[in-house]
Amino acid sequence: MERTANPADVPAGGKSSEGKAGTPPAAEAQCPFSKMAADFDAFAGPYQADPAEALRWSRDQLPVFYSPNLGYWVVSRYDDIKAVFRDNILFSPRNALEKITPATPEAMEVLKGYGYAMNRTMVNEDEPVHMERRRALMGHFLPDNLEARQEMVRRLTREKIDAFIDSGRVDLVEAMLYEVPLNVALHFLGVPEDDIAILKNFSVAHSVNTWGKPTDEQQVAIAHDVGQFWNYAGKIIEKMRKEPDGTGWMHETIRKNAEMPDIVPDSYVHSMMMAIIVAAHETTSLASAGMFKTLLTHRQAWQDICEDPSLIPNAVEECLRYSGSIVAWRRQATAATRIGGVDIPEGAKLLIVQASGNQDERHFEDGDKFDIYRDNAVDHLTFGYGSHQCMGKNIARMEMRIFLEEMTRRLPHLQLAEQEFTYLSNTSFRGPDHVWVEWDPEKNPERADPSLANGNHRFPVGAPARRDIARKIRIKTVRREADGILGLTIEDAKGRSLPRWSAGAHIEVCVDGFDRKYSLCGRADSRDYDIAVLLEEGGRGGSRRIHEVAAEGLELRLRGPSNLFRLDEQARSYVLIAGGIGITPILAMADHLKALGRDYTIHYCGRSRRSMAFLDRLQADHGERLSVHAGDENRHAELAGIVASLPEGGQIYACGPERMISELEDLTARLPHGTLHFEHFSAQETALDPSKENAFQVELKDSGLTLEVAANVTLLDALLASGIDISCDCREGLCGSCEVEVLEGEIDHRDVVLTRTERAENRRMMSCCSRSVKGGKLKLAL
Template sequence: MTDSAQQASIGSQTCPFGGAGAEKAAQDGCPVTDPAAMARAFDAFEGPYQLDPAEALRWSRDQLPVFYSPKLGYWVVSRYDDIKAVFRDGILFSPRNVLEKVTPATPEAMEVLKSYGYAMNRTMVNEDEPAHMERRRALMDHFIPANLEHHQEMVRRLTREKMDAFIDQGRVDLVEAMLYEVPLNVALHFLGVPEDEIAVLRTFSVAHSVNTWGKPTDDQQIAVAHDVGRFWEYAGKIIEKMKAEPEGTGWMHETIRKNAEMPDVVTDSYVHSMMMAIIVAAHETTSLASVNMFKTLLSNREAWDDICADPSLIPNAVEECLRYAGSIVAWRRQTTAPTTLNGVDLPEGAKLLIVQASGNQDERHFEDGDKFDIYRDNAVDHLTFGYGSHQCMGKNIGRMEMRIFLEEFTRRLPHLRLAEQAFTYLPNTSFRGPDHLWVEWDPALNPEREHLQLAHDNLYFPVGAPSRRDIARKVRVADVRQEADGIVGLTLEDAKGRPLPRWSAGAHVELVAGGYDRKYSLCGQADAPGYDLAILREDEGRGGSRYICDHLREGMELRLRGPSNLFRLDEEAPAYVLIAGGIGVTPILAMADRLKALGKPYAIHYCGRARATMALLGRLQADHSDHLSLHIKDEGARADLPAIVAALPEGGQIYCCGPERMITALEDLTADRPEGTLHFEHFSAHDTGLDPDKEQAFDVELKDSGLTLTVAADQTLLDAMQAAGIDVASDCCEGLCGSCEVDVLSGEIDHRDMVLTRAERAENRRMMACCSRAKNGGRIKLAL
């Protein structure tokens, strides 16, 4: 894309130095004046990107999410959905350049590498199909969650040995004292590699990172090349030792055995290259992620204190640390054919820097995404481990280590604090973590001095992603009021008086009260300190709304998940029609508020049985009277949906929340309209519970994972996949939210969700894993 084309594609300009950098930009003068200039000025090795990559690319997420960086020679991708789309398609977006040197080697450095016989070849991380999946299937067994469980004891033992050595010192560099060596020892143990040369391996690992993702000077390239060459030789020597131990345990021993069994799949060159790459990959990312985790949590003291008080928060706190400050900042891909990404034309061979750190803070996916929140209920959606067929195989080893580190420290050193220090980082495009992390504490306050058993206690967290059901913040009921006949209004505030996360129009929260978990849209002012809800008492429902309406009182505490947004407003349309049916007014009111603030043209149609039953009517009339049309049944004013749709301006969008019959009618009326005209959200679900006597078992082939599973009659597809260690996001498990959507490659689907449109169901390309099944017990194939 040319500079003029880039300029034409954006709106208002903002300074790229947001947050803490804004003050400096104001003092120094903003270095650029428009997004095209920002793209030209982007430098992955200096300035804002090295300080804070997510903040440095805020301007890109907002204005130019795919741009060409002439300094880097790469197209930079910064938004969550675009990054996920690239990861999802490993054919069009090849991983072949993942280990390619960002800074080309000098002829002198190449000669040094040649003198060592350096011949780094493809590994699983940068290999195309079908070779990648053949090898992945052959070598995946060690990484299955059930096969990782026995490593927990070893990780805990190593952690405690290191802590015992410094717990009475009062000050330590966590990197030197523990967070480099323990992940390395764990990695070597997992691989079956001798653990006797940690210092040498550290030098080699840094050299490999600088050589591949850094920007060494010409003189530095010579020294780095020598270290990389020695690393190559060292890896070869380890392989020869391991070949002499045919019964050895560990993943590399298994790789060597597979090399003998299937040399066409696990080749000689692959074994040598993988030995070198995996020693780095298996520990460097976990080490850096762990350092980032402690730095982030100790910089957010309330979160640290909450974990000390409630260790059950640890699994999700680890995921939020991986999201907010993960060790893998960016990865790379290369197009194999011309394509378009978010409206930008990319030629064949285009090199992409996909910046997960930026996508992980994209507020289009994560509500209040630039804020650290250990109660975030979709933190596990982060892209730090990648996504799709090339997702990191060792993700659950890293999770396991980080959880144990955090558990041991919060129990034994709850009074730990960051020491005054200046943080330094190794300049590179893709990995991030401080070189040192100095912490301090008062040993006299160590809890185990009075309670000796504390040093030996431990919790157990199953290997794998955390359960969303374990995540909830405490809130207090600040106000209870009657919004309308049969409808109760609530205002909720944080139980500890802290600010609640920001939210966007269409967002919802999930209340946990009285043994019920129920979702409700937020309907208050987005900048209000509390959350406003309007809840319809459903006498024929499952009991959640009755409990809330009958039992909640001012001052009561309950738990809350969210906010999350699965009914997001597209703010780029030229005009909007908002249609609410009954209690469906709650997200519609928030959308109206947002459109008014943006100065967008909009019309509201509010349908109800009687005025007395219509919640939030007073506020709609006060704030949106010029845009509001009421359709009240007992006043003889019914909505003329055909006329409403016919009056929609070209390019306009309809947002509807209401009963199923209303949404079905709108689907009929917009069937010939462009895709994306109608957006809807149901406020109730069908009964999606399984009746095993009426269901049929079916087989599902997971193409990217190389697995075939049988889904039992009393089991959902989602349950079967998660039991097999396949990470699939989920939320409502009622077919309402769309979180568990998976791509269908073949087979007929019995769609039972309330997410897909009629046309999308007919296409048979997607399904919701929580409720939909194979039709008539047939076989289906999924892109997972």
Template sequence: MSPSDASLRAQREQGCPFSSAVNAKGCPASEMAAQFDPFEGPYLVDPAEALRWSRDQLPVFYSPKLGYWVVSRYDDIKAVFRDPILFSPKNVLEKITPPTKEAVEVLRGYDYAMDRTMVNEDEPAHMARRRALIDHFLPERLERQQEMVRQLTRERIDAFIDSGRVELIDAMLYEVPLLVALHFLGVPEDEIATLRTFSLAHSVNTWGKPTPEQQVQVAHDVGRFWQYAGEVIEKMRAETAGDGWMHYTIRKNAEMPEIVTDSYVHSMMMAIIVAAHETTSLASANMFKTLLSHRSAWEDICADPSLIPNAVEECLRYAGSIVAWRRQTTGPATVGGVDLPEGAKLLIVQASGNQDERHFENADRFDIYRDNAVDHLTFGYGAHQCMGKNIGRMEMRIFLEEMTRRLPHLRLAEQEFSYMPSTSFRGPDRLWVEWDPALNPERDDHALAEKVRHFPVGAPAAKEIARSVRVSALRQEAEGVIGVTLEDARGRPLPDWSAGAHIELCLGDVERKYSLCGRPGNGRYEIAILREDAGRGGSRHFHEHLREGGELRLRGPSNFFRLDEAAPHHVLIAGGIGITPIIAMADRLKAIGADYEVHYCGRSRRAMALRERLQADHGSSGCVHLHIGNETGRADFAQIVAELPEDGRIYACGPDRMISDLEAQTADLPDGSFHFEHFTAQNVALDPDKEWAFEVELVDSGLNLSVAADETLLDALRNAGVDVPSDCCEGLCGSCEVTVLQGGVDHRDKVLTRSERTENRRMMSCCSRAKNGQRIKLAL
């Protein structure tokens, strides 16, 4: 323990549960941990930035002020969500600020008996109820709600479009989500103002830090909310043919009272009014504030509305309304290398995980072209992922589509932003915007208000996410290899990237991925393309059609081939055009002063792209080894592997034969020693006449799916409303990986190692299938 932590010793000895949590990684406390306060200061303004120190230094720490263990990294948060048994959600609705005796007495006077709801219920009760009540949340049912949402949005915009200035939350972003929620639930719309007071009180009561005096008033509001919910339920019970999710829930209560109980109906009635609109209202306010603060993104959306679905996802990632959620361990657990005792309370900060650079490339940059924005954790993950996620997405897309079309000249007004103190919900209290009504485009185009764009309910389509770039330079890198320099078509700097990253180029109907091989940070991208006349035609197309000054589309950057920079030694092996990610890795390792060596294999000097730059930049230290087929023969991979120092890492990119050889040579090394990337894919197109249909059980979601012979597992999952990220859809990148619990898998990817395939715990949903039509179980 460092000297700076000495002031915490007495506190730890008096009950802080560090004795069972200390391990080889050290004590999970620091001065920063002692100062952490989710109700004021930096966390209230920007929770992701406030926890940057934690992501970098102490990703799991104990907060003495809060009495919770705070989890800040993406993978750790996702691991907690993934196991709802070990990490129980039972504390989600506990009052984070202990109630005063006076507040408890007030609630008792209202017979307040808030019990389990969808968000804080343990298994198996949770999944049984979720299965019974999920039907209304499926994409095909929600499609029917789109016109109602758009009509409500238009009415609000019509009311203020000629005013030139408006507080957007009061004018639209609070009331429309509330009306949508009430319509979805089938609840009367006659007490909007009262419900707003009730909803705010419930949020403050559960996740806020009210003073003792405020607690009494909040308790009265919560108690009245509880009574109101009960009264509405009784009215709805009499409407046997009523429409809406609460009517459906009440009917399920009559059909299966042991699963959908009376107390559950009352508790859900109160909880879902808050959940169905508060989070969408706050997320929408965050979205407009973020986009109007990043003017180029707003202008790009105005010019190309197809970007809206992914822009919404990026807003949810960068500034989502759900900042953090809670869990409690039901037994000893390990999170982020820290051992936790049974009963430990966890604050898992999704806002921090959503800006974790270990998962998101250039994570603290807002980028509506980010191709894995949908990976965000704002909706949670696993068994308790938000059932209403697609309602929120739908509303936010319609808000953005209507506003960018009708008020493209909208701007933020000068103002100070404030936020309600809360561990879990975040959004500005007010959002003033302004514009010049004389410039409203519908004054000249009276049909503009009717020119709407429809977005299907669900996660965004990856094919729509692409930015325009220009070829600024072409050069001959080697025999059959061209070097390409790309710049943003609008003259902006392209996003930064990390060693091992790739982009996807789109020219006409041809789309191919290429590793970045330049130096990050200069706002341009460099790639090298080998012409393969025997391939599928992509490289030939780019060789023949790329021209200096020409424009094309680009996706990314993405990185599924990341360096472990902390390893004591790195062996980098490139075969042919596989030098492109390898030279970027060498550049990075040199920059940070790491120990590395490079082995570059090629058939001849003339065919080895970037050879001269590799030798000039890295050859002086003697770490570059050329293995030239027509001069020195093939590399001795057995010797290279045998000389790998303890805890060293091997990174390789090249043709299949080279990767297979290295897999065999590294089979006895510890897991994680060998990392590889293929640069070609097999033909993964389905031939329905040769495929088996198969059944899939999604254990976390409680769903059973049939995957037809002419569809992929990924397609079937998305059709069922299950969000699974994807990128290449060729089995190369690993982004669509799902966890296998049971059943044989026909692995067709180029991501998993031999041992991982034998273990049969993971599969790539874009290409792999169940063996011979077997039934498989997945942790989804």
């Protein structure tokens, strides 16, 4: 394999890994050819043991670097990986299935002898061919068409569990997690359920051949297996051609081959047959093995699922995030560009490490910790993103949920046996080769209650609903922070430490049918959470209910933490502005900036000192940097003067009422983009009134779909119904998590997230509340 990107491709102003004499360490750390980069080995050591941890240094210091050992540029941060996935023109998938270790001449001769002619598939095709084929062949993968397969998956799973449930010890991979995904894949494809052992050898050989680093001698043996796999796939295709009424996906592919041979040619059918057998089961098998290892290692999570099966869908997503089977994928730059501030030359080959992005704390609070209550776990990149996102993602979810539901119900006392976990050495796929477990058969619950063997907790196909994700908490202390403001300290209901959080983060408290968001304002190193709840007379009742029932020991439910108001720690200085209860995130930001030793000032505005929470703590911890603007003392904040005195390179962070935010937008309109960051603490009314709304049409560029959004349906709900995974949180236009990129069309913006400038640009919209102007067609980058 010719390596396009190499150290000679250093962009102008760059330098080699040795740096220059006298270069400060901080500057050296920014070089894309640092010593850490030079030492990076994707086939051994830390990366093979734990890829996310192995690239922690990269996420923190050098998120894009060149690896001379690999010949690839490595991308490690969430936002950068997502940006690469999003643009499949600039970042072509053409090298996704390219052998990462060049084939030897001897291995090539072996493959030639088998007539091996692997062509491109949907995984590594460029546009426009890719989307034409994807649209033609995606019908079987839609959620509605997968629902009927749940009982087949459950039947296969129960048969395997029945065979080992009284044994007391088993390797889950050998006993269930390899064969069931393979049988499901074969059933889905319409392939006879024969020769499972042969297929296992073939698929392992294919994985090592493409993503591994076999020796020259191993390459020859692997080439024989790959060649035999190729011939086997060809024989299956010929048999299936004689079954014109077959119901499998490959039967449909063969019919499309006859109907539209220019889009689905003969060579594509053979290549896809071979690729899909691996893709449809190997990754699910590895992910399932990783899931059981992870959950049984984190015993509290396993016990919580046993007690509450409704947690299973999100637990699967968190396992896919924390220990997913797709570690990394590949792309190739078709033009010179920049990623994460680093110049990338044309032709550069990229290793985008999803496992690293999935633990990036810039997107996932406390990202290196496993938490089945994480309410944005579905944001993980394990399935990829954009037009090349895995079409079989919902099959994998379905299988993993059923595995977990059946095992937690029938063997809640399951434990990991003592063992050393081993993994197939390669850049891109990960999952333990074996997962040995043990249990006492005498304690099997179904011995006392045989009906447990046939329980059925059915989950809808698709991504989990955020409303089903909530941890149990209780109020530890209640106190009066100011007039009309209660301070609450919240602890985990089972006495565990709550997840870490970053300045600006919020949680959602659920009580008696009310779900309300509150910024965290305590010490970030505490195992508990502190919030402040303002009694809003004109609100919708949530704050009033908390004021009525709050008492020590009261159990509630909580979602989060999430952070959509994050500090940019690279600014030269900071001005923090709070209006009323908006002090809560600002207080946490001040604490963090003080700990970092940064330059900051605080302006706190309120009607009166009696109504302003945390004044004593602010005075004690931030006194010299604090200005209090109390209306009853005739001390009003002169926002114009505050903005005018902002040092060059400074940033403003504000939280408060609409009028304050609006005035700050006016005052900062001519300042550099990114100067003002704000968060509202109340939303506008965004509920749909179908009698006043227009239906509109949406074209999804990356997915090749066109949707009709009815007058009584939000764009967000229309996207979710079509199988598009999209984050959502508040559904009020308040948080920004459901933002989508707009390519064409005029937007009726109804959120309180975007600035005036951003609205005028018409390039982004919040799908939960904003709509098309007068029913005009929109084109989105989804």
